[in-house]
Amino acid sequence: MERPTKKLRELLKKPELLKAPGVVDAIGARLVASAGFDAIYMTGAGTAASRLGWPDVGLLTMSEMVDNAQRIAEASGLPLIADADTGYGGPLNVRRTIQCYERAGVAAVHIEDQQWPKRCGHLEGKTLISAEQMATNIRAACDARVDADFMIIARTDAIAVEALTAHSSAQKCMKKQAQIWFL
Amino acid sequence: MNRATVLRKKLSAPGMLIAPGAYDGITAKLIEQAGFPLVYMTGAGTSASLGYPDYGLVTMTEMVANAELITRAVNIPLISDADTGYGNELNVTRTVREFESRGVAGIHIEDQVSPKRCGHLDNKEIEALEKYLSKIRAAVAARTNPDFLIIARTDCRASLGFDEAIRRGNASLEAGADMIFIEAPQTMEEVRAIPKQIKGPCLLNVVQGGKTPVVHLEDAEDMGYKIAILPGLLLRAAVQAFDQALDSVKTYHVAPDYLNNTSPQQNFKRFGADEWDAIRSKYALEDKG
Numbered sequence: 001m002e003r004p005t006k007k008l009r010e011l012l013k014k015p016e017l018l019k020a021p022g023v024v025d026a027i028g029a030r031l032v033a034s035a036g037f038d039a040i041y042m043t044g045a046g047t048a049a050s051r052l053g054w055p056d057v058g059l060l061t062m063s064e065m066v067d068n069a070q071r072i073a074e075a076s077g078l079p080l081i082a083d084a085d086t087g088y089g090g091p092l093n094v095r096r097t098i099q100c101y102e103r104a105g106v107a108a109v110h111i112e113d114q115q116w117p118k119r120c121g122h123l124e125g126k127t128l129i130s131a132e133q134m135a136t137n138i139r140a141a142c143d144a145r146v147d148a149d150f151m152i153i154a155r156t157d158a159i160a161v162e163a164l165t166a167h168s169s170a171q172k173c174m175k176k177q178a179q180i181w182f183l
Numbered sequence: 184m185n186r187a188t189v190l191r192k193k194l195s196a197p198g199m200l201i202a203p204g205a206y207d208g209i210t211a212k213l214i215e216q217a218g219f220p221l222v223y224m225t226g227a228g229t230s231a232s233l234g235y236p237d238y239g240l241v242t243m244t245e246m247v248a249n250a251e252l253i254t255r256a257v258n259i260p261l262i263s264d265a266d267t268g269y270g271n272e273l274n275v276t277r278t279v280r281e282f283e284s285r286g287v288a289g290i291h292i293e294d295q296v297s298p299k300r301c302g303h304l305d306n307k308e309i310e311a312l313e314k315y316l317s318k319i320r321a322a323v324a325a326r327t328n329p330d331f332l333i334i335a336r337t338d339c340r341a342s343l344g345f346d347e348a349i350r351r352g353n354a355s356l357e358a359g360a361d362m363i364f365i366e367a368p369q370t371m372e373e374v375r376a377i378p379k380q381i382k383g384p385c386l387l388n389v390v391q392g393g394k395t396p397v398v399h400l401e402d403a404e405d406m407g408y409k410i411a412i413l414p415g416l417l418l419r420a421a422v423q424a425f426d427q428a429l430d431s432v433k434t435y436h437v438a439p440d441y442l443n444n445t446s447p448q449q450n451f452k453r454f455g456a457d458e459w460d461a462i463r464s465k466y467a468l469e470d471k472g
Contacts, residue, residue: 088242
């Protein structure tokens with residue numbers, strides 16, 4: 001079987017937009033696969049609602065997210081892009097987070113520049129870590145992967161907090177080898 | 184009886200409870216068999232048993248799973264390390280519910296910025312007091328059994344000084360904490376002053392080779408402490424014993440002789456063989472009917 005990480009890289013080479021519906025469990029994973037999508041996304045907000053019945057305010061642990069991601073990756077058989085929140089701490093935590101997600105069979109994760117505990121990107125009251133801290137986390141994430149095709153997506157929540165400085169934060173991360181921006 | 188209630192009863196009696204630290208079912212069972220009234224789950228030991236240093240890498244899920252395993256292995260109450268409560272007052276609410284529903288009798292929550300570090304390491308970052316107190320209030324409100332013990336731990340001695348540690352301890356009591364844990368006092372005078380200056384029950388952390396001088400446990404009891412935890416006692420003993428046994432095999436190409444004194448069955452007896460044999464016999468008889 002082709003590695004899902006490599007498959008995702010190939011899909012991204014195509015000119016059209018890659019559509020990855022968000023799911024919270026293996027049921028959704030099966031439906032997305034049978035509907036013929038090429039990729040799938042695990043939503044943190046949905047996982048919090050499904051596993052806890054609670055809102056997306058940083059209550060799920062990395063262990064719970066990885067456990068859910070592993071089921072979705074397996075049930076869908078599709079390259080999975082998973083929400084990895086803030087990476088759950090500093091560069092050491094980010095390192096462990098990447099190792100766990102990669103072993104779970106995930107193809108890509110996004111890591112954001114909010115303070116932990118984070119909040120849903122579309123809520124008010126978010127606070128950010130510095131662009132330097134974020135760049136360090138991204139570097140730690142890139143160094144942690146074993147499979148070079150495992151994709152690190154840097155997400156910045158800065159637009160809501162600091163308007164256009166989002167751009168500079170994202171540029172710093174790109175210099176640290178993150179592959180995609182999520183603004 | 185609920186083990187949080189058992190612990191409260193033990194604490195209402197005069198004297199100090201000694202709680203060695205467990206990190207798995209083996210260490211927990213040995214602590215109970217040695218006759219200790221209380222077991223403590225060490226975060227450093229739990230990290231080590233997962234192959235990590237105590238650098239805040241272990242998740243709440245992993246801590247709770249280990250705590251549940253330990254409560255199931257023994258019948259004595261368990262007090263667990265709950266680090267920073269794993270976030271803000273919302274995370275603390277969830278943390279208390281998770282530990283309490285697993286049968287844990289109490290937890291301690293500290294005022295370090297997450298990800299935390301072992302209390303006896305340098306460069307700990309401390310949370311603002313108001314933020315910390317709101318977490319203590321959330322913890323107190325989150326328990327369903329009022330006997331579930333909320334222990335407030337402050338790590339501020341190194342960076343903010345002893346007086347601030349006392350101030351934080353007393354503020355935590357006012358916020359509803361049941362017991363105070365001042366981490367890493369630096370002199371015997373400080374160790375002695377804590378139970379005098381804190382207006383409630385105190386916990387003493389006995390760390391070998393840490394920042395606190397060695398305290399004899401009978402002296403600690405005389406000073407007025409209600410609980411003494413020895414988190415690293417068995418982990419350190421195990422590491423030394425393991426290294427010695429491994430070394431012996433590497434050097435002499437045979438297991439050390441002192442390990443041949445017990446049979447496998449004798450070892451199983453330490454871990455509930457009699458209980459399980461009784462169950463086996465019961466159903467074997469019924470089979471013969």
